[in-house]
Amino acid sequence: MKRNLLPTVLGGLLGLVVILDAFVKQATIQTISKTAMSWIVTVAGFAMMLGAINMIMIHSKRIQTKTKDYDESVVLLLSLTTMIFTGIFLGSTSKLFRFLFDNVQLPISATLFSTMVFWIASAAYRTFRAKNVTALVVLSATFLTILGNAPLMEALNPSLPAIAQWMMGPPTAGAQRAVLMCGAIGSIALGLRVLLGIERGHMSAAGSE
Numbered sequence: 593m594k595r596n597l598l599p600t601v602l603g604g605l606l607g608l609v610v611i612l613d614a615f616v617k618q619a620t621i622q623t624i625s626k627t628a629m630s631w632i633v634t635v636a637g638f639a640m641m642l643g644a645i646n647m648i649m650i651h652s653k654r655i656q657t658k659t660k661d662y663d664e665s666v667v668l669l670l671s672l673t674t675m676i677f678t679g680i681f682l683g684s685t686s687k688l689f690r691f692l693f694d695n696v697q698l699p700i701s702a703t704l705f706s707t708m709v710f711w712i713a714s715a716a717y718r719t720f721r722a723k724n725v726t727a728l729v730v731l732s733a734t735f736l737t738i739l740g741n742a743p744l745m746e747a748l749n750p751s752l753p754a755i756a757q758w759m760m761g762p763p764t765a766g767a768q769r770a771v772l773m774c775g776a777i778g779s780i781a782l783g784l785r786v787l788l789g790i791e792r793g794h795m796s797a798a799g800s801e
Contacts, residue, residue, distance in 0.1 A: 600789040607787045644672065671696075733759055 606628045612618075613625035651665035675697075678689045716734075739745040740756020785791035 596792055600792065604787045604789060607783070644676070647672070733763070 606624075609621055610625045610628055613621050648669060651669050654662045654665045655669075675689075675692060678686065678692065682688055736752070737756045737759055740752040740754075740759075745752050782791065
């Protein structure tokens with residue numbers, strides 16, 4: 593616990609200064625806050641570097657021991673080193689870097705996101721089984737919204753688009769605001785726990801002891 597005391601105190605004080613900067617217009621507080629915010633870029637850069645080093649160490653070990661699917665680790669390390677060295681020595685605006693980004697990384701990202709459709713469909717199927725009143729309400733609202741946005745249903749029943757539009761308005765907006773407020777309250781509570789040093793799990797496993 594003692595070794596985590598200094599990071600906890602330092603993080604709490606800087607976090608408090610950044611929060612005060614939003615409410616108190618004082619030159620010293622503003623200067624410290626801007627300096628602390630500029631440190632975030634440097635810290636984030638070191639964090640990304642440590643993450644890359646950790647990834648290289650883990651996958652290098654998998655390749656050395658030839659564990660299951662170690663060929664995927666080979667592809668990952670080749671891709672990682674190629675993008676890093678291309679960006680460092682040729683620049684992010686070079687033709688090779690743009691070619692790799694536009695023709696390799698972007699299609700792969702689009703493919704990964706497209707597979708989420710199947711997971712969403714599977715989750716919707718499990719969720720929308722009307723086992724109780726709540727599930728029945730959700731299923732009915734979803735069904736009416738889908739029908740209201742279908743051109744064929746609009747031609748058969750002109751009132752469906754109006755119903756779907758209303759359901760996408762006040763009920764959906766109210767639910768979204770409730771979720772956002774709950775998330776904001778949770779974020780404030782977690783932030784206070786971190787600033788006060790109650791929550792130390794983000795620093796190390798030993799910090800929770």
